[in-house]
Amino acid sequence: MKNKDKGTAKSISIRSMNKFFQAVHVLKDLSLEVQAGEFLVLLGPSGCGKSTALRLIAGLESISSGELFIGETNVTNVLPKYRDIAMVFQSYALYPHKTVAENIGFPLKMAKTPKADIDTAVLAAAQQVELGDYLERFPGQLSGGQRQRVALARAIIRRPSVFLMDEPLSNLDAKLRGNMRAELKYMQSKLGVTMIYVTHDQIEAMTLAHRVAVLKDGTLQQLGTPKEVYSNPANLFVAGFMGSPPMNFISGAIDNESFTTKGVKLPLPGAPKSNQVTLGFRPEDCRIVKAGSGAMDAEVYTAELTGDQVLVTLQLHGSQIVSRMPKEFEIGDTQIAGIEVDARHLYLFDSESGLRITADSTR
Amino acid sequence: MTKPAARRSLFEPPDIGQMATATKIVLYTVLLAWSAFVLFPIYWLIITSFKTIAAVNQGPYFLPWIDFEPSLHAWKELFVNDYRDTFRAYFNSIVISLSATALAILVGSMAAYALSRVKFAPNLITILYFVGLLALTGVAVGIYDVDWRVAAATAIALFFFLARAIGRLYQLRLQNGDILFWIISQRILAPIVVVVPIYMMFQSVRLLDTHLAIILTYTVINLPVVVWLMYDFFNSIPRDLEESAQLDGATMIGIFREIILPLSRAGLAATTLLVVILCWNEYLLALFLSTNKAQTMPILVAAMNAGERGILWWTMSAVIMIMIIPVVIMAILLQKYIAKGILVGAVKG
Numbered sequence: 157m158k159n160k161d162k163g164t165a166k167s168i169s170i171r172s173m174n175k176f177f178q179a180v181h182v183l184k185d186l187s188l189e190v191q192a193g194e195f196l197v198l199l200g201p202s203g204c205g206k207s208t209a210l211r212l213i214a215g216l217e218s219i220s221s222g223e224l225f226i227g228e229t230n231v232t233n234v235l236p237k238y239r240d241i242a243m244v245f246q247s248y249a250l251y252p253h254k255t256v257a258e259n260i261g262f263p264l265k266m267a268k269t270p271k272a273d274i275d276t277a278v279l280a281a282a283q284q285v286e287l288g289d290y291l292e293r294f295p296g297q298l299s300g301g302q303r304q305r306v307a308l309a310r311a312i313i314r315r316p317s318v319f320l321m322d323e324p325l326s327n328l329d330a331k332l333r334g335n336m337r338a339e340l341k342y343m344q345s346k347l348g349v350t351m352i353y354v355t356h357d358q359i360e361a362m363t364l365a366h367r368v369a370v371l372k373d374g375t376l377q378q379l380g381t382p383k384e385v386y387s388n389p390a391n392l393f394v395a396g397f398m399g400s401p402p403m404n405f406i407s408g409a410i411d412n413e414s415f416t417t418k419g420v421k422l423p424l425p426g427a428p429k430s431n432q433v434t435l436g437f438r439p440e441d442c443r444i445v446k447a448g449s450g451a452m453d454a455e456v457y458t459a460e461l462t463g464d465q466v467l468v469t470l471q472l473h474g475s476q477i478v479s480r481m482p483k484e485f486e487i488g489d490t491q492i493a494g495i496e497v498d499a500r501h502l503y504l505f506d507s508e509s510g511l512r513i514t515a516d517s518t519r
Numbered sequence: 520m521t522k523p524a525a526r527r528s529l530f531e532p533p534d535i536g537q538m539a540t541a542t543k544i545v546l547y548t549v550l551l552a553w554s555a556f557v558l559f560p561i562y563w564l565i566i567t568s569f570k571t572i573a574a575v576n577q578g579p580y581f582l583p584w585i586d587f588e589p590s591l592h593a594w595k596e597l598f599v600n601d602y603r604d605t606f607r608a609y610f611n612s613i614v615i616s617l618s619a620t621a622l623a624i625l626v627g628s629m630a631a632y633a634l635s636r637v638k639f640a641p642n643l644i645t646i647l648y649f650v651g652l653l654a655l656t657g658v659a660v661g662i663y664d665v666d667w668r669v670a671a672a673t674a675i676a677l678f679f680f681l682a683r684a685i686g687r688l689y690q691l692r693l694q695n696g697d698i699l700f701w702i703i704s705q706r707i708l709a710p711i712v713v714v715v716p717i718y719m720m721f722q723s724v725r726l727l728d729t730h731l732a733i734i735l736t737y738t739v740i741n742l743p744v745v746v747w748l749m750y751d752f753f754n755s756i757p758r759d760l761e762e763s764a765q766l767d768g769a770t771m772i773g774i775f776r777e778i779i780l781p782l783s784r785a786g787l788a789a790t791t792l793l794v795v796i797l798c799w800n801e802y803l804l805a806l807f808l809s810t811n812k813a814q815t816m817p818i819l820v821a822a823m824n825a826g827e828r829g830i831l832w833w834t835m836s837a838v839i840m841i842m843i844i845p846v847v848i849m850a851i852l853l854q855k856y857i858a859k860g861i862l863v864g865a866v867k868g
């Protein structure tokens with residue numbers, strides 16, 4: 157990649173964007189600033205409006221209210237083809253009647269580029285995604301991973317200022333997904349292009365993103381680096397969504413600067429008094445100990461060896477608690493076990509609003 | 520297009536090339552027998568067109584030069600004695616079928632594309648006003664001799680007034696499915712029901728026995744077929760492709776030419792063939808709308824059966840022969856696209 161190809165990336169500014177489908181409010185007051193050259197991941201469960209957000213940015217759907225800027229230009233009412241955006245669809249949207257070469261060269265053909273220039277550009281783009289040998293095939297004769305690369309090559313050939321990707325890896329098997337993830341990340345930094353990437357897979361988000369935007373029901377929950385979002389979640393939803401297995405939650409009350417629920421009393425210096433709180437801690441931040449010697453006792457449910465670790469599930473007042481233990485750990489026939497929690501990694505949330513409560517001891 | 524290594528499903532037969540010899544022999548025997556059965560009437564047509572009157576009347580003869588002596592008298596009658604009638608009808612049939620098909624395909628596929636891509640929600644009450652006012656205007660002009668300009672202006676004014684004043688009170692809206700059903704319902708209606716009104720309509724505008732009248736009528740009666748078939752073809756093209764092309768910088772025309780047209784070529788070919796055949800064979804409406812100048816081939820064929828000399832089997836066979844030829848040629852030409860389209864369809868997704 158020559159250096160002059162870099163530096164075309166543009167920032168994106170989404171300002172109080174709303175989208176209604178008839179009466180349904182799908183995107184609620186979304187505001188986001190994406191820096192030039194940034195890899196931003198839109199993360200959220202199915203149906204939360206990720207694809208809709210992407211389609212609004214691309215211009216495939218009209219914005220109900222709010223504004224959208226790409227670089228310095230207001231593109232709220234600009235046709236898709238003038239936005240200088242390339243998009244990789246979840247289905248790849250390859251043209252089935254065109255060969256790989258014709259597919260990749262299509263954006264240039266539409267831009268009336270001379271035939272010879274198209275051919276050299278197609279060859280270069282195809283080599284970049286290692287598709288050089290497949291140029292004469294039709295999409296139907298390719299594997300899922302190869303189709304994905306064709307879509308990628310078709311996107312990069314135009315050197316757009318913004319890349320949009322809608323779950324491009326969800327059709328691939330686990331191993332290929334891992335490979336393509338690494339390739340995507342490498343490609344993005346090499347091209348220095350702005351990328352907005354949609355996924356519902358939090359591992360993908362963690363590994364790819366410079367920053368993650370977590371969406372739920374069309375509302376932005378939190379925006380931050382993967383590390384921030386993981387270790388400093390803004391609310392119950394983000395805390396429960398990030399991480400696998402997810403964070404453990406116990407509901408109770410705060411009384412006298414300690415968390416209490418039936419049979420549990422955990423000192424939390426500085427915590428404000430409250431009747432309805434949820435205490436959260438991650439599976440890696442708790443350990444199984446002898447009954448009576450931890451912060452709480454719980455009934456052992458299952459123990460699963462996943463290879464490099466043992467996931468022990470326990471039951472406490474009807475909710476499940478998972479602890480991540482080293483692979484040497486044996487539960488034996490223990491019925492009741494104690495759980496010791498790492499007091500430095502506790503999270504406290506208001507049960508009603510779901511918002512994080514910060515106390516001295518729960519940062 | 521990918522060749523499966525193993526059999527894909529229980530009921531999918533292997534390629535003929537992979538079959539055992541005995542199976543192949545049985546298969547080809549059955550296929551040949553069926554072809555003979557299907558093609559026999561055509562063989563009968565060919566030999567009958569070369570028979571003399573005596574050979575037809577004397578009994579079933581099937582082998583030329585053995586059973587009977589071939590003669591060109593029927594062909595001579597068609598192309599030498601009555602060549603004016605024959606060529607005129609032939610020419611009329613070709614012009615009318617091709618024009619009507621072209622029009623129906625053009626208008627119908629645009630309508631089908633719109634129905635498959637745009638969500639329409641016309642207000643039912645507004646449509647009822649429109650139809651009601653149209654009928655009233657017709658009555659005013661036709662029966663009460665109101666000047667048509669006055670009637671039309673009044674109707675348009677009333678329509679906008681009603682639509683704005685009352686139309687918005689009723690929110691009952693039609694959807695694409697309703698529109699589609701309404702269109703296909705035009706074809707469910709038997710043409711015999713409307714043939715007299717159509718006749719009177721063209722009579723009043725003095726277009727009887729013209730190409731234009733028949734072309735317009737055929738276009739209209741075949742539109743539902745085109746819309747219905749093409750709607751399915753367009754619907755099977757994923758929208759992603761068009762959106763992707765849009766982002767790739769394609770214009771509307773570019774999308775149509777590069778994506779829609781190639782992907783629906785099979786559908787267009789099949790629909791074209793069907794509509795051409797429907798027009799080519801149409802008899803009832805042609806009978807009413809043409810008397811002489813605009814007569815088409817089916818009318819000519821029927822005439823062979825109506826003379827005082829009884830059924831003229833020999834000339835009728837010859838006429839049918841020349842009627843079949845263009846359709847066969849078209850089928851051969853279009854078949855390539857139809858087969859190719861099916862393959863492309865299999866690649867999708």
Ligand SMILES: Nc1ncnc2c1ncn2[C@@H]1O[C@H](COP(=O)(O)OP(=O)(O)OP(=O)(O)O)[C@@H](O)[C@H]1O
Pocket residue numbers: 177180182200201202203204205206207208209356
């Ligand atoms: N054209 C439409 N008309 C009406 N509602 C729509 C339309 N498109 C999307 N929606 C609704 O908007 C919501 C968000 O849809 P969207 O496709 O953006 O979800 P998503 O986050 O991409 O989900 P997934 O992960 O399953 O792809 C859904 O509830 C969906 O039903």
Ligand SMILES: [Mg+2]
Pocket residue numbers: 206207208322
């Ligand atoms: Mg989606």
